[in-house]
Amino acid sequence: MELGKNAIFFLSALLAAILSIFLFPALNTSTTINKWLNLKSSIKIADLVVTNAFIYTSDSSFPFAESMAIRDGRILRVGNHSSFQDLLRNGVKELNLNGKVVVPGFIDSHVHFLWGGLQMVRVQLQGVNSKEGFVKMVKEAVAEKNQGCWVLGGGWNNELWGGDLPIASWIDEITPNNPVWLSRMDGHMGLANSLALKIAGITNYTKDPTGGTVMRTSGGEPTGLLIDSAMNLLVPQIPEVSVHERRDALVRASKLALRRGVTTVVDLGRYLPGATTEDVWADFSEVYQWADSKAEMLIRVCLFFPMETWSRLQDLISKAGHIWSQWIYLGGVKAFVDGSLGSNSALFYEPYLDEPHNYGLLVTEIDSLYNMTMASDKARLQVAIHAIGDKANDMILDMYNSVASSNGNRDRRFRIEHSQHLAPSAVSRFGRQKIIASVQVHYIHYISLLASNIYICSL
Numbered sequence: 165m166e167l168g169k170n171a172i173f174f175l176s177a178l179l180a181a182i183l184s185i186f187l188f189p190a191l192n193t194s195t196t197i198n199k200w201l202n203l204k205s206s207i208k209i210a211d212l213v214v215t216n217a218f219i220y221t222s223d224s225s226f227p228f229a230e231s232m233a234i235r236d237g238r239i240l241r242v243g244n245h246s247s248f249q250d251l252l253r254n255g256v257k258e259l260n261l262n263g264k265v266v267v268p269g270f271i272d273s274h275v276h277f278l279w280g281g282l283q284m285v286r287v288q289l290q291g292v293n294s295k296e297g298f299v300k301m302v303k304e305a306v307a308e309k310n311q312g313c314w315v316l317g318g319g320w321n322n323e324l325w326g327g328d329l330p331i332a333s334w335i336d337e338i339t340p341n342n343p344v345w346l347s348r349m350d351g352h353m354g355l356a357n358s359l360a361l362k363i364a365g366i367t368n369y370t371k372d373p374t375g376g377t378v379m380r381t382s383g384g385e386p387t388g389l390l391i392d393s394a395m396n397l398l399v400p401q402i403p404e405v406s407v408h409e410r411r412d413a414l415v416r417a418s419k420l421a422l423r424r425g426v427t428t429v430v431d432l433g434r435y436l437p438g439a440t441t442e443d444v445w446a447d448f449s450e451v452y453q454w455a456d457s458k459a460e461m462l463i464r465v466c467l468f469f470p471m472e473t474w475s476r477l478q479d480l481i482s483k484a485g486h487i488w489s490q491w492i493y494l495g496g497v498k499a500f501v502d503g504s505l506g507s508n509s510a511l512f513y514e515p516y517l518d519e520p521h522n523y524g525l526l527v528t529e530i531d532s533l534y535n536m537t538m539a540s541d542k543a544r545l546q547v548a549i550h551a552i553g554d555k556a557n558d559m560i561l562d563m564y565n566s567v568a569s570s571n572g573n574r575d576r577r578f579r580i581e582h583s584q585h586l587a588p589s590a591v592s593r594f595g596r597q598k599i600i601a602s603v604q605v606h607y608i609h610y611i612s613l614l615a616s617n618i619y620i621c622s623l
């Protein structure tokens with residue numbers, strides 16, 4: 165999950181939440197703020213006056229304020245202390261922040277929200293920096309499971325222990341009776357133990373599926389690592405997470421986000437190339453719509469759906485509009501063009517140094533990606549496509565250019581998720597073509613680790 169790691173300010177999530185109520189889904193914040201400044205004092209009574217704060221308004225004509233008044237979760241006005249005396253004299257409750265900073269709620273533009281919430285109660289291998297640490301955490305998790313139950317988790321990063329990819333034999337001895345599946349931090353590969361491979365029927369004779377790799381020893385025996393679409397040989401064997409677990413995951417993830425001042429997330433869904441698109445729709449109806457109808461949403465969400473299902477989203481939006489409720493916004497559609505750097509499956513012009521014949525993978529056929537993008541854009545849906553490698557980014561920039569010229573000018577805000585490695589000529593194209601480079605800042609640290617480990621040949 166890509167939540168909160170970059171939060172610079174620690175601030176009151178509550179105040180951030182209150183501010184963001186006003187700011188979402190409006191895109192033009194300064195207009196919005198001018199609107200609230202114009203409310204003046206026509207409204208007599210407030211619920212709360214926040215005083216002695218350092219309030220950032222996002223409005224360049226009036227960037228900072230000291231106090232603000234709130235009613236029914238909305239900001240009535242902001243200004244200096246003196247202009248709130250009337251309210252305070254009338255007995256409105258005062259919250260003195262003693263100079264603390266207040267900013268509008270952060271919006272995290274790329275999360276896998278329920279997946280993240282589920283990971284929070286699984287084997288959490290983030291930051292583990294040795295084989296021993298890895299094995300120990302799996303051992304602890306198995307001790308709490310009944311025989312036969314799946315042990316799930318993830319977040320591991322082999323770069324933290326020198327680069328060796330984990331193999332089933334690391335954990336087979338301690339997990340003879342429990343199938344294990346542990347995904348890498350980027351979600352593009354995972355480690356199965358031998359029992360899980362057996363349950364999934366993955367043997368020496370299993371062929372690599374299109375868009376994926378079963379890692380093998382030189383003798384041809386699966387090591388336990390499955391990359392990209394090869395994960396689908398195993399993942400369907402894992403019992404579905406229950407509705408109950410997914411609803412709990414929403415609450416857990418929401419609370420974590422709010423603690424970090426994140427009050428809105430763009431959820432790109434529980435979805436990887438080749439996986440069933442139905443999960444995302446089930447999450448929408450069984451988790452988000454359910455929580456919304458029970459008044460249990462804690463955070464605003466903007467939802468993206470698998471691009472294959474664009475017409476279903478179009479139908480929904482044509483009936484209900486984008487604004488499903490004050491908590492749920494129907495965003496657009498998401499697809500993938502390549503894999504990830506850590507799994508050597510991001511698509512580059514040059515091969516990986518440690519695998520001279522590997523240039524990465526195209527995980528969606530480009531013709532069908534083009535057709536779906538064309539159709540989605542015609543339906544006026546926002547399109548977001550995952551691209552990591554320089555070649556993958558160029559392919560999507562070309563494709564977006566061609567779709568935009570066919571469908572004509574409009575404010576479509578095509579997104580490229582990650583935009584991670586760009587050919588020099590690609591950089592200025594984002595600006596020229598008005599494409600959003602949806603970059604995840606915390607990957608910069610992670611990529612620098614990879615790059616120092618000879619992974620990137622073009623550097």
Ligand SMILES: *[C@@H]1O[C@H](CO)[C@@H](O)[C@H](O)[C@H]1NC(C)=O
Pocket residue numbers: 242243244
């Ligand atoms: C608040 O006070 C500061 C400093 O006295 C002043 O510069 C600013 O214009 C005031 N803002 C408002 C909205 O009155």
Ligand SMILES: *[C@@H]1O[C@H](CO)[C@@H](O)[C@H](O)[C@H]1NC(C)=O
Pocket residue numbers: 367368383384385
């Ligand atoms: C799979 O390959 C390995 C290594 O070549 C070999 O030792 C093993 O017996 C093979 N297993 C089967 C079921 O053929």
Ligand SMILES: *[C@@H]1O[C@H](CO)[C@@H](O)[C@H](O)[C@H]1NC(C)=O
Pocket residue numbers: 529531532535
């Ligand atoms: C894309 O659309 C064209 C024209 O409608 C069609 O001929 C072609 O078969 C489609 N390709 C794929 C892969 O869907």
